[in-house]
Amino acid sequence: MMAKLFRAVIMGPPGSGKGTISERIAQSFGLKHLSSGDFLRENIAADTEAGVLAKTYIERGLMVPDHVMTRLLLPRLEEMTRHSWLMDGFPCTLTQAKALNSTCDLDLVISLNIPYETLKDRLSDRWIHPGSGRVYNMGFNPPRVQGRDDLSGEPLIQHDNDQPEALVARLRHYKDVAKPVIDLYKSKGILHTFSGTETDKIWPYINSLLSTKIPSRPETDTQHIPLP
Ligand SMILES: Nc1ccn([C@@H]2O[C@H](COP(=O)(O)OP(=O)(O)OP(=O)(O)O)[C@@H](O)[C@H]2O)c(=O)n1
Numbered sequence: 001m002m003a004k005l006f007r008a009v010i011m012g013p014p015g016s017g018k019g020t021i022s023e024r025i026a027q028s029f030g031l032k033h034l035s036s037g038d039f040l041r042e043n044i045a046a047d048t049e050a051g052v053l054a055k056t057y058i059e060r061g062l063m064v065p066d067h068v069m070t071r072l073l074l075p076r077l078e079e080m081t082r083h084s085w086l087m088d089g090f091p092c093t094l095t096q097a098k099a100l101n102s103t104c105d106l107d108l109v110i111s112l113n114i115p116y117e118t119l120k121d122r123l124s125d126r127w128i129h130p131g132s133g134r135v136y137n138m139g140f141n142p143p144r145v146q147g148r149d150d151l152s153g154e155p156l157i158q159h160d161n162d163q164p165e166a167l168v169a170r171l172r173h174y175k176d177v178a179k180p181v182i183d184l185y186k187s188k189g190i191l192h193t194f195s196g197t198e199t200d201k202i203w204p205y206i207n208s209l210l211s212t213k214i215p216s217r218p219e220t221d222t223q224h225i226p227l228p
């Protein structure tokens, strides 16, 4: 158990490597990786009231409204009183960031800055294991057996909104809504931006930054936990 709890957020456009880097951080530093997208999908699968509502937006390629996101996520974060965590995919908007701010003090925000062409290439080749949120890429980190998750052997899927037609609008939207969030974290002095086209080249910088902030000893029970 770490002496001081550590709260971090990772931001970046779709395909920027938030999930991939979050997994590495979780493994190296023992933080819980919390994924808002996985949490939404679980709520949808479980037909919860918020999940049913969220689905109507996600199906249309829209962002889930702030009040639904905060109602879903903040109570879960408030319960995480004994763990250090890294939140991936939330906050997306200034309203969400302000709501998160009133719940907890963040120690650090990582922002990924990746060129559009790179995002497009990666996402058209992204495969996901829906049960766990594990992410593959046919070139970068292919599954051991094509089309199957390494651990469960279950089939992998692709998201429709990862295809290039949907991506331009998603990226434009990300830029618009993320700008004030990034400015907020910059003004708080907790923003760290990393730019590049390869996760393996960005990772050492993130790793060394975090090494100065938290002990690099993995807990035994970490890795990716979708929020319950
Ligand atoms: N704060 C958030 C996080 C997610 N979503 C919705 O949930 C979907 C799935 O979330 P996630 O898995 O984080 O997004 P991805 O589509 O995988 O995007 P990314 O590539 O950034 O991971 C998003 O497309 C969006 O509709 C949202 O509205 N608000």
Ligand SMILES: Nc1nc2c(ncn2[C@@H]2O[C@H](COP(=O)(O)OP(=O)(O)O)[C@@H](O)[C@H]2O)c(=O)[nH]1
Residues within 6 Å of the ligand: 012, 013, 014, 015, 016, 017, 018, 019, 020, 021, 122, 123, 125, 126, 127, 135, 136, 137, 138, 139, 140, 141, 197, 198, 199, 200
């Ligand atoms: N080719 C390549 N693919 C990568 C790299 N980093 C991540 N990916 C893949 O790109 C896709 C998007 O990464 P992901 O972590 O899901 O990004 P997120 O949308 O920001 O969470 C996934 O299929 C990853 O496996 C990289 O450096 N090179």
